Amino acid sequence: MAKDTFLNRKVTLNSKGKLIDLSSPAVMAILNLTSDSFYGKSRIATVEEALQRTDGFLKAGAKFIDLGAYSSRPGAVHINEEEEIAQLIPVIDALTKEFPEALLSIDTFNAGVAEIAIDAGAHIINDISAGNLDKMMFETVAKLKVPYFMMHMKGTPQTMQENPVYEDILSEVIAYFEHKINTLHQLGVKDLVIDPGFGFAKTVEHNYELLQKMEALNCFGLPVLVGFSRKSMITKVLHNKTDEALNGTTILNTIALTKGASILRVHDVKEAVECVSLVNRMI
Structure with missing residues (x-):
């Protein structure tokens, strides 16, 4: 079902001449290079730890490794561009040497950080703000000719959860992406992935309404x-803790796959890969 239902979708991305196949859903592993991440067990403190964690992710079946040095949790502490680069580049250098075939995604909304990271060997830009937090991002993506993953969000990580309001969340998210996609196409950017931004500038109710109607995307x-x-959006409904939210994560990943998700961004790769494998059998 996940493979064959959505026949008109773009299933390849081109990163500097390297084709990325998305004909089957893929798993993106989260590699947190910040001490401010909401999930403590995901935090990476050293380059050696990043290498070990990445090795485990790749062996478990991750297609992408998403490196982030700026925490985007609600109310996160702001760090400057220099700090972000200082955290990212040593890890990119080490990963490209140790795992030359790994696809590295850079989780940043700073165009300068994105350019330096791509020049250092990364393959994809993953921007939570879809260009809203750096007016140079779209031009930078067009120049670099790499896939651009863009997310829906209002405000900044520091302000996004301050009473988010929508008249019709699905219509607003679709209009947001329509504008972004048209602008990027005019700049010659074709290798795009959209992310509805679950948990970003949305209440629990907004998140589940958006998931329920996700096929529209x-x-x-x-x-x-x-x-x-x-x-x-899991822990508030189940009244449990972040450490106990893996089962809820898997359930929502399963629902999203049946509604057309192509990439699952996760902390727990093995379970997500198993989820994809089982959903793929429903043909």
């Missing part, structure tokens, strides 16, 4: 990335 014919991993 397939109207763009682009891969859709989802990130539910251990978020409060």
Whole structure:
């Protein structure tokens, strides 16, 4: 079902001449290079630890390794561009040497950080703000000619959960992406992935309404990335803790796959890969 239902979707991405196949859903592993991440067990303190964690992710079946040095949790502490680069580049250098075939995604909304990271060997830019937090991002993506993953969000990580309001969340998310996609196409950017931004500038009710209607995002014919991993939209409903939210994560990942998700962004790779394998059998 996950493979064959959404036939008109773009299933390949081109990163500097390297084709990435998304004909079957893929798993993106979260590699947190910040001490401010909401999930303590995901934090990486050293380059050696990043190498060990990445080795485990790849062996478990991750297709992408998503490196982030800026925490995007609600109310996160802001760090400057220099600090972000200082955290990212040593890890990118080490990973490209140790795992030359690994696809590295850079989780940043700073165009300068994105450019330096891509020049250092990364393959993808994953921007939670879809260009809203750096006016140079779209031009930078067009120049670098790498896939651009863009998310729906209002405000900043520091302000996004301050009473988010929508008249019709699905219509607003679709309009947001329609504008972004048109702008990027005019700049010659074609390798795009959209992320509805679960947990970003949305209440629990907004998140579940958006998930319920998620098939509508397939109207763009682009891969859709989802990130539910251990978020409060799970823990607030189940009244449990982040450490106990893996089962809830798997359930939401399963639902999203049946609605057309192409990429699962997760902390727990093995379980997500198993989820994809089982959903793929429902043909």
